[in-house]
Amino acid sequence: MTLNKLDELSPHPVMLAPMVGLTHYAVRGSLAEFLPEGAKVLWATEMLNSRRIPSQKQHENPEIYFYDAANGLCPQLLANEEEFIRMSVPRLEAWGAAAIDINMGCPVKKALKHNYGVALMGDPDYAAQVVRMTASRAKVPISVKLRASGIPKEGETHDFDYLLNFIHGLVEAGASWITLHPRSAEQKRKGSADWSLIARLKKELKIPIIGNGDVEVASDIDAMAEESGCDRVMVGRALMAKPWLLRHTPGSLEPIPNAFEQHELYGQFLKGVAKRMKEVYPLDAGMRRMRFLIVYSRPYVEFGEYLYGRVMASNTYEELEAALEKFFATKQKILDRTSMRV
Ligand SMILES: Cc1cc2nc3c(=O)[nH]c(=O)nc-3n(C[C@H](O)[C@H](O)[C@H](O)COP(=O)(O)O)c2cc1C
Numbered sequence: 001m002t003l004n005k006l007d008e009l010s011p012h013p014v015m016l017a018p019m020v021g022l023t024h025y026a027v028r029g030s031l032a033e034f035l036p037e038g039a040k041v042l043w044a045t046e047m048l049n050s051r052r053i054p055s056q057k058q059h060e061n062p063e064i065y066f067y068d069a070a071n072g073l074c075p076q077l078l079a080n081e082e083e084f085i086r087m088s089v090p091r092l093e094a095w096g097a098a099a100i101d102i103n104m105g106c107p108v109k110k111a112l113k114h115n116y117g118v119a120l121m122g123d124p125d126y127a128a129q130v131v132r133m134t135a136s137r138a139k140v141p142i143s144v145k146l147r148a149s150g151i152p153k154e155g156e157t158h159d160f161d162y163l164l165n166f167i168h169g170l171v172e173a174g175a176s177w178i179t180l181h182p183r184s185a186e187q188k189r190k191g192s193a194d195w196s197l198i199a200r201l202k203k204e205l206k207i208p209i210i211g212n213g214d215v216e217v218a219s220d221i222d223a224m225a226e227e228s229g230c231d232r233v234m235v236g237r238a239l240m241a242k243p244w245l246l247r248h249t250p251g252s253l254e255p256i257p258n259a260f261e262q263h264e265l266y267g268q269f270l271k272g273v274a275k276r277m278k279e280v281y282p283l284d285a286g287m288r289r290m291r292f293l294i295v296y297s298r299p300y301v302e303f304g305e306y307l308y309g310r311v312m313a314s315n316t317y318e319e320l321e322a323a324l325e326k327f328f329a330t331k332q333k334i335l336d337r338t339s340m341r342v
Contacts, residue, residue: 004176004177004207004208005099005141005176005177006042006141006143006176006177006208006210006231006232007208009040009042009072009098009099009141010040010041010042010072010074010232011039011040011041012035012036012039012040012041012232013221013225013232013233013249013250014041014221014232014233014234014235014245014246014247014248014249014250015041015042015044015210015232015233015234015235016028016031016041016043016044016234016235016236016239016246017044017212017234017235017236017239018044018045018046018047018076018101018103018145019044019046019236019237019296020046020047021046021288021289021292022046022236022240022289022292022293022296023043023044023045023046024045024046024062024063024065024289025062025065025066025067025068025276025280026272026273026274026275026276026277026279026280026281026286026289027240027273027289027293028043028068028071029068029272029273029276030243030269030270030272030273030275030276031239031243031246031269032068032071033268033269033272034243034244034246034247034265034269035246035247036247039247040072041072041246042072042073042074042098042099043068043071043072043073043074044074044075044076044101045063045064045066045073045074045075045076046063046076047076047077047078047103047106047117048063048064048075048076048077048078048088048092049078049079050077050078050079050080050081050084050085050087050088051081051084053077053084053087053088053091053092054084054087054088054091058095062280062281062285062286062289064095065280065281066095066096066097067280069095069096069097069098070096072098072099073096073097073098074097074098074099074100074101074143075092075095075097075100075101076100076101076102076103076145077089077092077100077101077102077103077134078103078106078111078116078117079102079103079116079130079134080114080115080116080120080126080130082133085130085133085134085137086133086137089134089137089138090137093138093139093140097140098140099140099141099142099143099176100134100138100140100141100142100143101142101143101144101145101179102130102131102134102142102143102144102145102175103116103117103145104117104118104120104121104127104144104145104146104147105117105118105121105145105146105147105181105185106118107147107185107186107188112151118146118147118150118151118185119150119151120150121146121147121149121150121151121158121166121185122150122151122152122153122156124165124166124169125169127166127169127170128169128170128172128173129173131144131170131173131174131175132173132174134174135173135174135175136174141176141177142174142175142176143175143176143177143178143179144167144170144175144178144179145178145179145180145181145210145212146166146167146178146179146180146181147180147181147182147183147184147185148163148180148181148182148183148184148194148197149162149163149184149185150184150185151185151186158184160197160200163197163201164201164204164205167201167205171205171207175207176207176208177207177208177209177210177231178201178205178207178208178209178210179209179210179211179212179234180197180198180201180209180210180211180212181193181212181213182194182195182196182197182198182211182212182213183213189341189342192213192214193212193213193214195211195213195223195224195227195228196227196228198211198224198228198229198230199227199228199229199230202228202229202230202231203229208231208232209228209230209231210230210231210232210233210234211224211225211228211230211232211233211234212233212234212235212236215233215235215238215245216238216242216336216337216338217238217242217245217256217336217337218245218248218256221233221235221245221248221250222250222251224250225250225251226250226251233250237296237341237342238300240293240296240297241266241296241297241298241299241300241301241334242262242265242266242300242334243265243266243268243269244257244262244265259333259334259335259336260331260332260333262333262334263301263302263328263331263332263333263334264328266297266300266301266334267324267327267328270290270293270294270324270328271321271324271325271328273290273293274290274317274320274321274324277289277290277317278317283316283317286317287314287315287320290311290320291308291311291312294307294308294311295308295342296342299335299338299340299341299342300334300335300338301332301334301335302332302333302334302335303327303332306327307327310323310326310327311323311324
């Protein structure tokens with residue numbers, strides 16, 4: 001049996017989701033310490049704007065520090081114009097991309113205005129064309145991350161058949177795998193992800209499908225894998241507080257860390273992030289990212305507001321490290337689930 005490209009590049013069952021302001025060099029590096037020995041996984045970057053890449057200088061832009069490229073980076077491209085794709089793809093490859101993902105799921109106004117992100121889901125032919133343009137320029141595999149539905153124009157219905165047809169077009173154009181975050185564009189991150197759509201796609205398509213959305217605990221990884229049959233489980237927000245989820249293999253009987261142990265692991269993760277920030281980020285850029293990371297993890301953290309306050313009050317990396325040491329010296333708990341997620 002020949003391996004598909006995802007199996008070759010990323011055999012580990014759980015992956016980090018692309019997240020603006022969160023999936024940067026320091027977070028990827030610190031999370032990597034939680035992988036089982038020898039595990040191989042593709043690491044997402046946050047979405048990178050193809051209009052900016054051609055004029056960006058790597059060392060001046062924290063989001064494109066690809067110092068960890070040797071571990072297998074999958075930068076995510078926000079793109080729709082041939083000229084920018086043509087210029088961006090070779091740069092990403094030269095910086096070390098092992099695969100390139102195209103964003104067809106971002107629902108923010110700015111992306112819609114420029115007709116990329118989830119806007120592409122409204123134009124199946126053009127979306128396929130974007131994949132074709134990217135794949136024809138790339139030596140590495142191309143994937144697409146998308147939602148259950150885009151923003152239907154008058155008279156259109158973005159139902160499952162629409163999604164399936166849309167993906168058929170992408171595959172024909174050269175997409176090697178798909179990540180589905182099964183929420184509509186309108187939902188943004190509200191409501192819940194409908195994993196049954198991942199299962200339906202899995203039944204209809206031969207390419208690998210990565211499932212994403214609303215994993216909060218280890219048993220969610222088991223459930224998503226079992227209910228949907230997805231090839232990989234992608235986790236975003238919860239990994240920011242529960243880095244150890246990355247090593248949870250679906251169905252594994254390995255013991256789950258208790259709430260206190262999870263808190264310690266969270267501390268280990270944040271300290272690892274702070275250490276790596278110091279290596280590469282100017283103070284402003286690093287502290288901004290650290291605060292943002294706490295905003296996304298604090299809903300799971302007992303006394304998360306207090307931690308946030310201590311980090312906000314830190315003006316140097318040394319103060320940040322001291323604040324983390326102090327906070328994590330006390331035994332506290334990580335919560336299983338939260339309704340306070342952002
Ligand atoms: C702060 C933030 C930034 C995000 N940025 C991106 C992005 O750049 N590209 C993308 O495809 N999805 C982005 N997402 C969506 C996530 O990749 C993921 O689909 C979503 O959070 C659902 O997964 P989760 O429930 O595991 O967090 C972002 C999510 C968050 C919270």
